[in-house]
Amino acid sequence: MKANSSTQQKKTGADTIQRLMAFGALIILFVVFSLASPYFFTLSNVIGILVSTAVNGLLAIGVTFIIISGGIDLSVGTVMTLSAVMAAVTVRNWGMPNIFGVLAAVLTGTFAGAVNGLMVSKLKLPPFIATLGMLNVARGLSLVITDLSPIYFPLETGWNRIAMGSVLGTIIPGFDIPNGVLIMFGSALVAGLILSKTVIGRYAFAIGSNEEAARLSGLNIVLWKTAIYAVGGLFVGIGGVIIAARLNSAQPALGLGYELDAIAAAVIGGVSLSGGEGNILGTIIGAFIISTLTNGLRILSVPQEWQIVVTGLIILSAVYLDILRKKASAN
């Protein structure tokens, strides 16, 4: 009994250490950049970082569900774009109220996710291939629907304010945190709850941990995988709303490469690419690390191509640190 409870402590201990580690890395980045540049730690710049995290954060949340279930989703970037396009079509071309635009985006993301899930579970396509196909389909569809040119939201719709307005600022004057940031945090909260407290989250861990065992336990793998990919897609759809609001338009050519940032954020945050492990808090911290880095390096006028190199190195060291941590906690 005694031995059991101490293992229990050890387990939670290791989890906490990991979160602390990612969080610690974030703090260190902040300190270093603040010392290096007086422009870094200012309210407007920090808000800028928050805003630029919102989209990647939402995509990363989506992809976290899928990686935990033992899969991968390469289509999050272009599906986000397709969601944005569908929102723009609904609001501008069809003249419907914003709420229907939001709905269109979220439904598009969820639907694309569900299709991914069905391809993986029912047709047994490898997730990498299935979502690579979806990446192209979604990208192509965006271009077809928009006829290759961006759709702008008319100003009077106020679409822009969905992400860039600040409800908080009107309540607490001077505290102008844009809605997009709040939406990301709200989504993270809900996603965390789904992942750790509901059956769908539990089954994501179960399937990612040992799919055969889950199947023999009587789980309907087709149903649950589809659901998991659909939930992931839902957050991607929300990401589509935010990006459309930030740009006040749907840019059909956008989206390629976003999937890699999202996967990187999840991995930096401790989501295991072999499935069965991870949490939303880590993923969000991972997303912050990436955007803080990008922002800080830009302020220090590091050329963009070098920023990319540094991001790559950060991903590698994050994963390596995670391996070291696991080794340490195994003993």
Place this chain on the structure above:
Amino acid sequence: MNDTLVLMEGIDKRFPGVQALKGCQFNLQRGEVHALVGENGAGKSTLMKILAGIYQVDGGTITFKGEQVTIPNPHTAQTMGISMVHQELNLMSHLTAAQNIFIGREPTKSFLIDENTQNNKTKEIFELMNLNLDPTMRVSKMTVAKQQMVEIAKALSFNADVLIFDEPSGALTDVETAELFRIIRQLKAEGTGIIYITHRMEELKEISDRITVLRDGLYVNTVNTRETSINEIINMMVGRVIYESSPEIPEERSQEIVLEVKNLSRGNELKDVSFQLMKGEILGFAGLIGAGRTETARAIFGADPVDSGEVFINGKPVHIKRPSDAVAHDIAYLSEDRKRYGLCLSLDLKTNIVLPIYQKLSSVLGWVKDKRAYTISKNIVDQLSIRTPSLEQKAKNLSGGNQQKVVVGKWLAKDADILIFDEPTRGIDVGAKQEIYSLLNELAAQGKSIIMISSELPEIIRMSHRVIVMCEGRVTGNLDYSEATQENIMKFATMRNGGNAKKSAQPS
């Protein structure tokens, strides 16, 4: 009122290249323990997986409580009241014990999983089983035996009418097996029908009421346990007479120390483990679960680090940091959990067998000499009579016992000097067990040194030249074969809080 729970008739099942079952029949009454026996690959697991909804029949009928049924998936089987403990562990290692047990039927409170209820219910089941285990412990942190107990707890939690145990005792030691039998007897008294697959003949007499024998996918017979001798059953299983090998202790026992381990320690798991292994010796390792036998083996093999301790091979100190170091020193280790550590399930039989010697089999440029690989693995397959349609069969499609033979064969092909076998005969049928025993004897006679970890005392007693007994991470006994009786071993195996480790560390 009919007491027949299950009636399976004329069951046919084909897999690509194999007719696993041909017109098999089976029936189960309320309140009976019905054993199902047969050689490796006879079709026992397949027949039961059909009943549990995992496979669909190609022909034949299933009647459940008087009604003809089809069982399309595991979930349907569960709701009908059929639950099964599988031959292979099927747990989700990242989840806790309770989460594994209640997977698919979590208690919820307004959409959220009610972990408390789940943990408490699990605790209740564990208490019924006299099992001291924390429901919130992650399965990956448990030993194989504990994991097996979690599987059993899971099967029990369904309160099923039909309970299928596919070689449940394979991963358990005597104490836990006794506990399992107590539970089975209790369920039987409550009217549950229990199907019990085993290769341990002594268990048949102890627990079963009737026995059905399969051979090569065919139904042989169903007999009453009380009216049948074990030999008759074995004859039905294999269709020939089996000779039991006795220990072959050489007259002149070598005093040449091949492997010496001094004061191996790690946390609570290993405490000052010291012993010596002689040339040409079969050294048995006995003990209860958690005694530290597997941990010792893994530490020597470099699979896990140690806090302190030294290892000498042929008198020279060696530093084995990882398994490849051990292999370079001609040590082979057959792990107890074949699925996790022993096999590449999606590779074919041939590749699995020659995996440890791939480097030897390839030319300078890394080109693999396929012919050699073929002959070597063909030899092993014949030697161990591994039942497979071809050498290209994927390991995951072999029956459990045949998978185990592949793991054994893999290390035989390696031709190492020091062989550590962790539960080498788990899940292997009586005939093949004898073949493995004679192989071990032969290897020892050739001058190879063997460490054999086993939870089956009769096996330890029959095979070992010398027996090391462990308890709670310590070496508590070191017995020569003449002193290695069941009582003696059990005495040392339960010597908690020390015993005299110093004294017993010397070979007698």
